[in-house]
Amino acid sequence: SWRPGFDQQHLLTVWTLASPGRFEKGAQIAALFSHAEDELRTLPSVVSVGSGSAGPLFGGDGDGLFTIDGRTPATGAPRQAAFWFDISPSYFRTIGLPIVRGRDISDRDVDGTPLVAVVNETFVRRYLGAEPLGRRIHMIEHDADFSIVGVVRDVPPVRPGDDVQPQI
Numbered sequence: 480s481w482r483p484g485f486d487q488q489h490l491l492t493v494w495t496l497a498s499p500g501r502f503e504k505g506a507q508i509a510a511l512f513s514h515a516e517d518e519l520r521t522l523p524s525v526v527s528v529g530s531g532s533a534g535p536l537f538g539g540d541g542d543g544l545f546t547i548d549g550r551t552p553a554t555g556a557p558r559q560a561a562f563w564f565d566i567s568p569s570y571f572r573t574i575g576l577p578i579v580r581g582r583d584i585s586d587r588d589v590d591g592t593p594l595v596a597v598v599n600e601t602f603v604r605r606y607l608g609a610e611p612l613g614r615r616i617h618m619i620e621h622d623a624d625f626s627i628v629g630v631v632r633d634v635p636p637v638r639p640g641d642d643v644q645p646q647i
């Protein structure tokens with residue numbers, strides 16, 4: 480049986496798909512999810528609501544290449560890649576996954592402010608080794624720089640025997 484390190488018994492997972500023709504801009508999609516979270520919070524039995532593009536309960540299907548602190552990996556070095564998930568500020572609190580260093584994503588982390596990221600413990604061990612907070616990640620596909628503000632506990636993989644992957 481999978482033991483992810485958080486309580487699965489009191490969680491409800493809902494898939495939401497935004498129609499590509501109707502929601503073309505990131506801001507429109509973000510507003511849709513924010514509105515959906517606000518509506519769900521009004522239900523009497525709901526304690527917390529969070530959104531994620533993927534995650535430990537329902538997977539993900541790709542990783543993103545990045546550089547750290549502006550340094551490109553040496554020739555022949557293993558590629559630097561990690562699974563990438565977009566989440567709302569209440570995502571970790573909702574699933575009960577603790578931040579072990581630094582802080583969580585917050586309501587102040589919005590479009591127009593410096594981009595921030597939370598990474599898992601495996602990411603820190605594999606790529607940073609030293610103090611992770613304040614380090615800069617450049618996501619190559621997005622051509623965007625993120626500052627690491629927090630570290631979240633690793634979630635064991637759903638399939639026994641698989642390794643925990645680095646995650647942003």
